[in-house]
Amino acid sequence: MSLSEEMIKAIVELNEPKAIEIAKKRLEAGEDPLKILDDLKRAAEVIGEKYEKGEYFVADLVMAGEILKGLSEVVRPKLRELGVSRKIVGKFVIGTVEGDIHDIGKNIVITMAEAAGFEVIDLGVDVPPQKFVEAIKQHNPDIVGMSGLLTIAIESMKKTVDAIKEARLRDKVKIIIGGGRVDKYACEYVGADAWTNDAAHGVRIMLKWIEEKRGG
Amino acid sequence: MDRREKRRVKVLKEPIDILRERQQKEPEAVAKERLERLVRTIQLKEPDRVPIILTGCPPGFALRYAGVTGYQYYYDYVDGWKAIVKFAQDFPADSLFFEVGVEGHILAIAFPEIPEFMAATAGHLTGPMHDILRDKFSRFPGRELPETITTVQFIGGKFMEAEEYEKLIDNPLEFIRENILPRAFESLRNLNSHEARVALVKTGVELTKIIQCMNTLSEKLTKLGYPIAPLTNAYCPLDFIGDFLRHVRYILVDVYRYPDDVKAACEALVKPILDMALSVKAVHCFIPLHLNEMLPPKIYNEFYWPYLKEIILKLKEAGLTIWVFFEGDHTPHLETLLELPKGWGIAWFEKADLKKAKKILDGHTCIMGGVPTNLLLSETPERIEKYVKDLISDLASGGGYILSTGVADIPPETPVANLRALINAVLKYGSYG
Numbered sequence: 180m181s182l183s184e185e186m187i188k189a190i191v192e193l194n195e196p197k198a199i200e201i202a203k204k205r206l207e208a209g210e211d212p213l214k215i216l217d218d219l220k221r222a223a224e225v226i227g228e229k230y231e232k233g234e235y236f237v238a239d240l241v242m243a244g245e246i247l248k249g250l251s252e253v254v255r256p257k258l259r260e261l262g263v264s265r266k267i268v269g270k271f272v273i274g275t276v277e278g279d280i281h282d283i284g285k286n287i288v289i290t291m292a293e294a295a296g297f298e299v300i301d302l303g304v305d306v307p308p309q310k311f312v313e314a315i316k317q318h319n320p321d322i323v324g325m326s327g328l329l330t331i332a333i334e335s336m337k338k339t340v341d342a343i344k345e346a347r348l349r350d351k352v353k354i355i356i357g358g359g360r361v362d363k364y365a366c367e368y369v370g371a372d373a374w375t376n377d378a379a380h381g382v383r384i385m386l387k388w389i390e391e392k393r394g395g
Numbered sequence: 396m397d398r399r400e401k402r403r404v405k406v407l408k409e410p411i412d413i414l415r416e417r418q419q420k421e422p423e424a425v426a427k428e429r430l431e432r433l434v435r436t437i438q439l440k441e442p443d444r445v446p447i448i449l450t451g452c453p454p455g456f457a458l459r460y461a462g463v464t465g466y467q468y469y470y471d472y473v474d475g476w477k478a479i480v481k482f483a484q485d486f487p488a489d490s491l492f493f494e495v496g497v498e499g500h501i502l503a504i505a506f507p508e509i510p511e512f513m514a515a516t517a518g519h520l521t522g523p524m525h526d527i528l529r530d531k532f533s534r535f536p537g538r539e540l541p542e543t544i545t546t547v548q549f550i551g552g553k554f555m556e557a558e559e560y561e562k563l564i565d566n567p568l569e570f571i572r573e574n575i576l577p578r579a580f581e582s583l584r585n586l587n588s589h590e591a592r593v594a595l596v597k598t599g600v601e602l603t604k605i606i607q608c609m610n611t612l613s614e615k616l617t618k619l620g621y622p623i624a625p626l627t628n629a630y631c632p633l634d635f636i637g638d639f640l641r642h643v644r645y646i647l648v649d650v651y652r653y654p655d656d657v658k659a660a661c662e663a664l665v666k667p668i669l670d671m672a673l674s675v676k677a678v679h680c681f682i683p684l685h686l687n688e689m690l691p692p693k694i695y696n697e698f699y700w701p702y703l704k705e706i707i708l709k710l711k712e713a714g715l716t717i718w719v720f721f722e723g724d725h726t727p728h729l730e731t732l733l734e735l736p737k738g739w740g741i742a743w744f745e746k747a748d749l750k751k752a753k754k755i756l757d758g759h760t761c762i763m764g765g766v767p768t769n770l771l772l773s774e775t776p777e778r779i780e781k782y783v784k785d786l787i788s789d790l791a792s793g794g795g796y797i798l799s800t801g802v803a804d805i806p807p808e809t810p811v812a813n814l815r816a817l818i819n820a821v822l823k824y825g826s827y828g
Contacts, residue, residue, distance in 0.1 A: 193651060233727065237689035241647040280534075280550050283643060283689075330768050330806050331455060331546055359688075359723055359746075360802065364769035 182210075183218050190222035191229070193239060195246050202253045212257040216265055219247055223294035227379025240378065241283065244290035251293075267298045269389040272314045273324035274302030276335035281328035284358055287378045288324060295382050308335075308342035315348050321392060322385050325371070327358045336369040344370075353388045357381055410822035411815055414487045418620035425620030429489045433622075433797070437716060437761045439738055441794040445787055445825035447818065448763065448799045449486060452494035453546035455807030456814070457482035465545040466537030469496060470522035472608035480615045486814055491621060492803065495605075496521040497533040497547040500630060501554075501579055501639040504671045505572045513675035515605040517628040527597045529581035532639070545807050554578045555640040557649060560656035563640070567663045575640065627677035629710060630668050631703040632661035634685045647689065650698055661702045669709050680715040682707070688723025688745075700731050707735060716740055720803065721747060729755050745801045753790050763797040765790060766817065772806040776816035783820035791825065798825070 180188070182205055189198035202215055226243045229235040235243075258264065271292050275285050282304050289299050300318050302310055315323065323343070325336045336356050343349050356371040357378070366374035372388075375381040418425045428443070435442040451457050458468055461478035468475035472495075479493050496519035503518035512518060520528065525535050534540050534548040554575050555563065562570045576583045582594035613623045630638075636657070637646035649657050672680055682703075690699055707717050717740030725747040732742060733755070743763040744752060752762055765786045770779065783798070790796045798821055805814065 195652070234691075236691040236694075236727075238647045238650065238686075238694060239691055241644070241689075242651045245648050278544060278546065278548075280548055283647075286644075329546065330802055330804050331453075333769060333772060333806065334808050360768065362767060362769055364767065364773045368769065368773035 183214070186215075187218050187222045187225070190219070190243065190246055190250070191225050193242050193246065195242075195249065198246055199249055199253060202250050206253070206257050212254045212261065213263060213265060215250070215254050219250055220294045220296065223247060223291055224379070227291060227382070230379055231377060237283065237287070240287045244287055247290050247294055265296065268296040268386070269298070269322065269392075270300070270318060270320040271297045271322045271324060271385065272300045272302065272311070272318055272320040273326065274306035274311060274314075275304040276325050276327045276332050276339055277305055277307045278335050279327040279329045279332040280304045281358070282326070284328065284378070285324075285326040288326065288357065288381060291378045291382045292385065295386060297382075297385070308339040311339050312342050312346045312348065315343065315346075315352060320352060321389060323352045323354050324381070325354070325356045325369075327356075328360060330360060332358060333360070333365045333369065336365070336371070340370045353385075355381055355384060409815070409819050411487065411818045414818075414822065415485065418487050419484075419618075422618050422620035426617065426622045429620065430622040432489055436794055436797055437738065437741060439758060439761060439793075439795040441827045444827060445791045445821055446489040446797045447821045447825075448490045448492060448797055449482075449488040450492045450800055450803040450805065451479065451482065452492060452803035454478060454482075454493055454804070455545035456805035456809050457493070458545045459807045460485070460811070464536065464542050465540070465547075466522070466535075466542035468545070469535055469547060470537060472521070472605060473611075476608065476612050479612065480619070483616055483619050483621060486818060487619075488818065489797075491616070494803075495519060496524065497535075497549050498638065499524070499530065499533075500628065500635070500671065501532075501571065501575060502528070503674075504635075504667050505568065505576060507667070507670040507674045509599075510675040511599070511602040511606065513627050513671065513677070514625070515602045515609065517626050517681065518671070521601070521605060523601050524598060527582065527594050527601060529594075531579055531581065546804075549638075551638055551642050552579065553642040553645055557641075557645070557653060557656075560653060560660055564656070564659045564663045567660075567667050571667075579639070624678035625676065626679045626681055627672050627675055627715070629672035629680050629682045629706055631682065631684055631686075631699060631706065632664035632668060633657070633699050633702070634683075635664055635668060636660060637686055643686070646686070650690075650694055654698075658698060661698060665702055665705055668706060672706075672710060672715075673713055677715060679718055680710050681718045681720070683720045683722070685722050687721055687725055687728060692727055695728050696731070700728070704731075704734060707739065711736070711739055719743065721745060722802075724748075726751060732756060732760055735760070741797065743797075743799065749786075750789055753796070757793065757795070761795045761797065762790065763799050764801050765796075765798055766800045768800050768802055768804065768806050768809075771800070771809045771813050771817065774813065776812050779813055779816040780820040780823075783817060784824045787821070787824050791827070794827070 186201040275282050292299050354371045355373045357375045361374045373384050432442040432446045436446050457478045461481040463478040496516050499520035500518040503512040522535050532552045536542055536544045583591045637643045720743045722745050737759050741761045741763050
């Protein structure tokens, strides 16, 4: 098995010390840090697939997120040193909507989206509609993600979509909502373009949107 | 209105309206029926009809309906709680489940000698208690949140470092009392200070006040035919660590990084949690689960279930009816419930596949839930009626099913007609025999 394969395996098996050790070894051997980032993307995909199949659970995703974050931190100084950066596939603004403070799901999405090559602007938690609107004006993202766990989050998502419409920005962005209590009823009610309870599935939808946008 | 108009109104009266009148006119008879209906259902016998429990944790819908703000509700036990009575009057159910504050069990667990903590609020902090103790893990309407917002926020916090597991394991109560309380409550930052003593005495006074108001509320609900039974709370140890000590974000990583410490800590917390739950004489014990859905079966079976099971069995031995809320989708862990004795209590599922749950748990465990809150929020009364009809035909045969929302609240913006449709449908299609 190559070091690259071994590292991916260690990440997928949630073996944190081993994954970090291999990453360091690869950098010391002078390997291209962008290649290591590509492996993180691959590992995130495998973990996402396992979650979709019901083999992995939220706890596994949180731990995987910690490992991926740790590995990016290992790679980052090298990237800076070489003056290289990764190609961005798209821009993604995300936040937990007003009235809600749950961020486990949001953080998993961010890790997965970053691993997939998105530039992520994280607005944090309890984000009022106006802050989403301002972020769209400022960052001009391709996609806006709204997260929330509480029942009242659904109403906040609706208010946020309405505010985006009012600011005449609705046709500039795709909107995806996510969270434990989000479902098809919520998606219709809110007026989003897609919904998901599953970060990997969500990121796949986002990549498809980007492809359609670049293609069309 | 003339006689003909009166007759027309009478013809238009829906089942819910007939029940509303009846619960006011014959509260004692209605209460007896409700209690029997619930008891038979939990005992896995067929009652006269499928029971329905309506919830207000948080109480958003009831507040909007009564025109009460979140600030009034959480701070004014007299005027604010009128919203519960108005809701009970207009939306008759077999039982109601309302919260009056935010989970404050880190305080209750430290004082098992004082039953008032559990007797007043089942371990929750009300607005005035939040002001007195200045906890760092919640935000209240009218304080950190706008007055009109209808929910308190439990934001939690990291009040313990991973290096401190040993201390927690060694003597959990001493560690919580000496180290966690000063970190979690601003007013208790120096336990030997005058400030801390004042805060604790004031808390005691407040608890007495809450108990008085609770008694008044119970009297009002009794007059509306609601059977009243005291409730206590318990926790699964891993949830307790996640909610009150380490924060959810860190506990999920701790189970991978420090498995032995976490397991030993769970074991050490079983007794303090039981002592807290049993500090007061109650009839029911509610156990809200949080991390269950997030855990892979291997971790669930090692770190979560053994301790939860022990707590359920001990509480059952103490004569309590156990009521567990399984947050999220509990489907992967359903089989473990068969390790409990038949008729152990109520399993309230948020999103578990209830048809599958019924298949696995039929004749063993009473199931509760089934109605997604977003359905109430966004669908029409006709579609809600159809949904409830199907739900009852799928789940109610043989008893052991309580209809309720999947989570403990009804969205504030739910159309009144939709909630009426829900109750009407249960009254219309829920009868056995």
